[in-house]
Amino acid sequence: MDPELLADPFNGYGRLREQARAVRGTFVDGTPVWFVTRFDDVRTLLRDSRFVNRPIPMDGDAGNDPRERMMDILGIPGHLRPYLLESILDSDPPDHTRLRRLVLRAFTARRIQDLRPRVERIADDLLSGFPEHTRDGAVDLVEHYAYPLSIRVICELVGVPETDHDQWREWGSDLVNMRPERLGQSFPVMIQYIHDLIGRRRSSLTDDLLSGLIRAQDDDGGRLTDAEMVTMILTLVLAGHETSAHLIGNGTAALLAHPDQLALIKADPALLPRAVHELMRWCGSIHISRLRYATEDVELDDTCLRRGEAVLFVFVSANFDPRHYTDPNRLDVTRHPGGHAEDHVGFGHGIHYCLGATLARQEGEVALGKLFHRFPALALADDPETVEKRERMNLPGSWRLHRLPVTF
Template sequence: MTTSPTESTAVTPPDSTASPSTTTGSTPAPGSLPDYVGLHPGEPNVMEPELLDNPYTGYGKLREQAPLVRARFLDDSPVWLVTRFDVVREVMRDPRFVNNPSLVSGGGDQDPRARLIELFGIPEHLVPYLTDTILTCDPPDHTRLRRLVSRAFTARRIQDLRPRVERITDELLDRLPGHAEDGVVDLIEHYAYPLPITVICELVGIDEDDRALWRRFGADLASLNPKRIGATMPAMIEHIHAVIGERREALRDDLLSGLIRAQDDDGSRLSDTEMVTMVLTLVLAGHETTAHLISNGTLALLTHPDQRRLLDEDPDLLPRAVHELMRWCGPIQATQLRYASEDTEVAGVQVRRGDALMFSLVAANHDPRHYTEPERLDLTRQPAGRAEDHVGFGHGMHYCLGATLARQEAEVAYGKLLARYPDLALALPPEQLEEQERMRQPGAWRLRRLPLRLQPEA
């Protein structure tokens, strides 16, 4: 949605704008990942500078090379990058490609995720909180878990939430001038983040006093810093257990209370570990990606005044605009890995049982085989109505659970922001902003800050 609740979760991003060293086999700095860039000529690592600095160009070149490209993941393990729109959609809905590698018969006893978990310093007793989640499981467990929470994300329920989303948005917009320093306000810190985290925390049942803590949890997990992640995971899991324990004593009308009731009615429907991971996934996924969809989209509109004018002239265009912005500059640019459960052929390429695949959403969403002038931002491109002609929210059974909520929040955020502050403008030249504030992240496209002027300079 990273962060509507999404099952097309991006590779966890680093917290440094510095590109990885191109020195192969170098000793990693304390608290950082090993550098595997360049170790396998012809098989690019996802940490390649070309892929981090400009994924649109970098992954675009790989897309034009082949529909499946042999590459390397963060831990240097081999992976197939699926790059073209039609192939991505086809494989996403193919049940032979699973999220949980333990389901791959003949794949051996070693879980291919074990090395990555070890690199991040996750204590062994916490591993199930990462490997046994709605994001990493397959039917029938996936069907069971998704059913438990899907009622909170129906189109009707999300539409009923809209007045509350609008009130939160209005309150944040009222406060924006008070956050300005020398006429400049950071939209991410004071608008793009607070809106979705407030909405998802209210929906799930996280108290206001705990929301700053969740912001820190999210930042630590998104750091790609093993030391930070290893320290945060135990604290986060302990915190969620405590919240669940407190809620058992005083149930409310929220999603967490609903999960507790479901477990009390039939303990086989939801284990303690599954409940913790569900809260973790929904809250983190429910605000991270939506926040960056809002910030990426705002930047796109401010740098494309012709497209911004279209929204000024026709606010009813907002639903189509959100889809196009998700396609053109969405925050999620690659999915978590899936694994072939049997030998099969994909787009003329022989994929072996146990092989890992990663869908390159950025390549697929800019595929000239599917889109006319894919690099051009066109808010009228997407079809009217409820149709969706991109893979920014995934596809198939693992389609983003919170896509409807994310789209609604983005519609409200863009519409109200531009209406309230019609003179809104970047406080830095676009090139400088990209150089200084864009995080170089494998699988994601995010800004650290988005400094804006609400009014013209005096």
């Protein structure tokens, strides 16, 4: 929560990266943690089965879950906390393996590819609405393009009715922006909504992801509980629209601030897949992993990560590690060779690699491609430095714009 680190995580975590392979610090809720910051270590340890998501009791520990402190901070009622603490993001094998296999049956690459024409139509519709949303000669790209595109896409994929998309965006904002004064009331309503949605869909299955989960539950003899299904829908919708929205917002700001890189994309739109990878590396919105816990003592040079200690893998410092990248501070949309394995950790790595990475990349490609094709003269309404200072939300572990005024 250090103000300088929140304001400039790129250089802040970069300084930690150059101190040691693991640096001692504290999490948002005060939990002592080890920051692991270098690319090779982050990639390697994200695949290491000695690090798990569920807390491991330490010697002398009474067995209290340290994550409960965050639930207290957020004001989440006790009986609803399992919906946040027992998601697929927080589970370990074998439960994680079971849950991921079930959701992947309804979240296939083929389904995502088939969704592309719909993503393109949504983008076109939103861009057509720019003139009516113009204020003082500018339109807010976050409010009127990035967010509505991402929330519509994930809600349609999951099976949330169109009339409720805006409500989901509001709920997601309460949770992601950590608003305890609102979450105590909005979170119970969100959970009850999902229970009701599952009940309605069970009596009238369609081809959406929720129906796929219900079928998977029935086919597997109930191995996916109703509570797990609620948690899965909550996770997919919230994680699916927040990260994609800020990839679009951050990516647009980055390209407009680097006209040489934008010119490359305009000259060759086939660069877009590579450009999206570079934007995920250079200005992805998620900067740290969830807390992981060592199941045994792990040595990193002369540092010992002891059994039960919490570890944070820092994506932002790994993605700027000069040990791995040449000139890492430079935005270079040609950096990632086409057809090669993903060479960044913007979507994580290992068994918890982002379920929605394929969808996020597709949304980024479509959103940016359509935006700059439709409005080739698009420009920041303010200079890049002003945008960063005035519109950036300084939240722990993330990098996102509150607004992005642009002229078109």
